[in-house]
Amino acid sequence: MDVDPTWAPGKRAYFRILNRLKDGIENDVVSAIAEKIGKNEIIKNNNGALSLDVPQTITHDGAIRTLNEDLLPAMKEVGDKFGSGELILPFVLKSAECMKAAVGELEKYLVKEEGTSKGKLVLGTVYGDVHDIGKNLVKTIFQNNGYTVYDLGKQVPLQKFLDKIDEVKPDAIGLSALLVSTSKQMQYFVEHARKNNMGIPILCGGAAINSNYINRIAKEGGIYESGVFYCNTMFEGLKT
Ligand code: B12
Structure with missing residues (x-):
């Protein structure tokens, strides 16, 4: 063939x-x-x-x-x-x-915006999940559009996200999950963010999730003021 x-x-x-x-x-x-x-x-x-x-x-x-x-x-x-x-x-x-x-x-x-950073994004594929093609595309698109991206890679434990957030004080966090089982990690993350008033928007993407799931985890246990956003594509992440 x-x-x-x-x-x-x-x-x-x-x-x-x-x-x-x-x-x-x-x-x-x-x-x-x-x-x-x-x-x-x-x-x-x-x-x-x-x-x-x-x-x-x-x-x-x-x-x-x-x-x-x-x-x-x-x-x-x-x-x-x-x-x-x-x-x-x-x-x-x-x-x-x-x-x-x-x-x-x-x-x-692809066009790359050079110069000053429009903002900082901490990005990673959640714990237990090895899928990183989509996450890497998100990184490229954000970088090309003038954002500084801290890519933590794949299979990233919650604590590693939190350490990086403490260190770089990002404007947004990007989580990717491709498995139904690992999308649970997004819920843990949002719960933690809510309890600790993290104050940073959370962008969630990947084939395992949909807007219903994200709406549910965003509201369960009280609204997370900074927002939890479902991003069907990397471009939606950028718009958010
Ligand atoms: C490639 C692939 C693999 C590769 C991954 C290689 C790699 N380095 O990434 C390998 C072979 C390793 C693999 C392994 C497995 N896989 Co797999 N895999 C896929 C496949 C075919 C494509 C995924 C992909 O790259 N798509 C292309 C990218 C560009 O799309 P994307 O990730 O969705 O990203 C886009 C958007 O979602 C969004 N996005 C994604 N993340 C984020 C994050 C943010 C912040 C934003 C803004 C946007 C965003 O932007 C991207 C561009 O628009 C999918 C099928 C599918 N329909 O997704 C199955 C799939 C995800 N895999 C599946 C399974 C079951 C597995 C395994 C468990 C199989 C096994 N028995 O071992 C293992 C999991 C291992 C683990 N622990 O993670 C299932 C998941 C089922 C489920 N519902 O849970 C799927 C859906 C296949 C299927 N139809 O059954 N897999």
């Missing part, structure tokens, strides 16, 4: 993620971005490695579309296939590696 070179590059990237064909995914991402903005002529070939030879202000929209239209839907299909028993876990891991390579390339073509 291989990629058909006549397919649109976005479709090729999608296919590679789904079928764990990592080699060449960077070039497909580059071509997909150029194609989405209708500027194939900006593709530069450096001994087989493609790149785009224009400022990020030109490539940004194409990169966001490639992420939303090709890469994220591919990971969703991987998840659905895993959920229905069609894919085994080591295959999911390989697809995740393809996704990481694709996102690593795509990041080069």
Whole structure:
């Protein structure tokens, strides 16, 4: 099974993620971005490695579309296939590696705001949870938009979040959970924040949760004044 070179590059990237064909995914991402903005002529070939030879202000929209239209839907299909028993876990891991390579390339073509920081975000995937692709995207998008991000990584215990919060006094906290079981950690966090009047907004994201869950944990035991927000995508986190 291989990629058909006549397919649109976005479709090729999608296919590679789904079928764990990592080699060449960077070039497909580059071509997909150029194609989405209708500027194939900006593709530069450096001994087989493609790149785009224009400022990020030109490539940004194409990169966001490639992420939303090709890469994220591919990971969703991987998840659905895993959920229905069609894919085994080591295959999911390989697809995740393809996704990481694709996102690593795509990041080069997103606009980055330089200069003073708009605010500080302490970010991590909650305790017991190893899923970090979404969390890493959140980091990139916040950094690119001028925020300072303190990324604590994955499987982060509550205490580690609290220590970092004490140290850097962030403007917001970002929690990611992909498993129903680990989303409980968000509840523990909110309970702690409420009891201790933490006074910092909490942004929650990840496939395991939804707005109902977040509304419930936000209200149970009294309102947390600074707010607990459900973020379906990293862009919603930014808007919040
Ligand atoms: C890749 C993957 C893996 C990889 C993870 C690799 C890695 N480094 O991340 C590996 C193979 C390791 C893995 C392991 C497991 N996985 Co898994 N995995 C997935 C998969 C296919 C994709 C997740 C992903 O990366 N999506 C793409 C990213 C970009 O999306 P995202 O994380 O949702 O993030 C977006 C938004 O949610 C939001 N967001 C996320 N976090 C945050 C945080 C903030 C602050 C903000 C603002 C926004 C935000 O922004 C992102 C971009 O828009 C999902 C399927 C799915 N539908 O999610 C299953 C899935 C999450 N896994 C699942 C399971 C069951 C497991 C395992 C338990 C399997 C096992 N038997 O061992 C283990 C868990 C191990 C553990 N303790 O954590 C289930 C969870 C079921 C459940 N309801 O609890 C899922 C849903 C698959 C399924 N359909 O059954 N998995």
